[in-house]
């Protein structure tokens with residue numbers, strides 16, 4: 001995770017010496033011999049720290065003026081001043097003008113390393129935090145062991161090292177971002193930033209500024225998301241919401257690995273891996289001229305589809321346990337066990353909001369249930385939206401009471417089998433085992449009740 005240091009000194013020997021010492025410490029160094037070149041380099045790519053000489057012979061600006069120019073661009077960018085004997089006063093005034101510290105020439109390598117380490121501490125912490133956040137999100141582990149999620153995980157693992165572009169499709173809340181973070185954490189870019197471009201939340205007017213940053217009179221005004229993602233992964237969330245004009249520009253970035261900031265003319269080079277996601281049918285968007293076909297083919301090198309939770313109900317137990325454990329830990333209580341009936345209700349529900357909704361339901365259950373009752377999660381603790389009328393809820397019971405026994409029994413059986421079959425994703429063998437019936441007997445029962453077997457699910461036997 002090399003931090004980028006810009007060394008500005010008119011003496012070549014000093015530049016080379018400092019750059020040698022710091023490179024040995026694992027920093028990436030750029031050097032400039034004069035003020036124009038120095039500011040040019042700051043504008044081309046924001047460094048993590050600038051080491052700046054007070055005297056810059058042969059330059060239009062001296063060190064203090066360069067310091068002012070840097071602070072005008074990026075007040076938060078740390079600068080350390082090199083001062084010679086006899087200009088300590090100047091160095092002190094530089095600190096008054098925003099320099100972080102100064103170091104007197106000639107200096108010991110140890111002192112230089114110490115000062116640079118201290119000056120870059122904030123930047124290092126910021127990067128480590130980003131990494132930590134990525135790890136935590138990846139720490140979601142992309143829970144689930146259904147066949148489809150296992151296959152998705154295998155694809156992500158296979159392409160993580162390659163740098164190929166990946167397009168993740170699936171409905172809202174299904175886990176597209178979790179998958180993208182996992183891919184990033186498995187890639188060689190893991191310790192570089194994972195930057196999200198949330199296309200649905202950025203207004204079309206602001207889009208290009210957000211993505212490409214701004215420049216005025218050749219000077220950096222604000223770095224954009226692309227620049228911040230340099231070396232890492234850029235996640236284009238809900239890519240179909242990107243305005244057409246931006247689509248054309250992003251296409252150029254993909255082919256040239258460089259771009260021009262808004263209001264600028266210089267080419268800024270970046271090395272980013274682009275992972276995008278969509279909940280919409282991009283094919284239809286293309287037919288309606290809402291999405292560029294050439295961009296689609298560039299982004300969709302490796303397609304990864306994450307189905308809705310209802311299409312992979314076998315993941316529900318693992319996900320529910322994962323969230324109950326997590327939210328119980330947050331409340332400082334032991335992870336509850338999930339009662340059989342409660343689990344059946346969770347597995348039978350359709351989850352229009354997918355994994356996000358499941359997570360919210362679990363969180364709500366943990367918060368709303370008194371602690372002493374939380375040893376086992378019972379069906380009654382789950383919110384009505386999950387159990388509503390499906391599992392012997394009030395309405396269903398009233399309907400049964402109003403019917404003769406035979407009809408009531410048939411209605412009950414129909415309802416019961418419906419839930420169980422959905423719970424096992426249409427797998428008749430698993431359903432039969434669970435309800436304690438022979439498979440053939442279950443077939444007969446379903447026929448008798450006029451229930452058509454679901455055509456989905458791994459086992460249509």
Ligand SMILES: Nc1ncnc2c1ncn2[C@@H]1O[C@H](COP(=O)(O)OP(=O)(O)OP(=O)(O)O)[C@@H](O)[C@H]1O
Nearest residue numbers: 140142143144171172173174175176177178355356
């Ligand atoms: N496989 C998973 N394992 C653990 N948590 C998951 C998983 N999938 C989704 N989640 C949880 O659901 C939340 C929503 O997932 P995510 O943000 O990845 O969805 P998405 O498909 O990107 O949808 P959207 O575009 O609406 O954000 C995540 O914050 C995470 O808590």
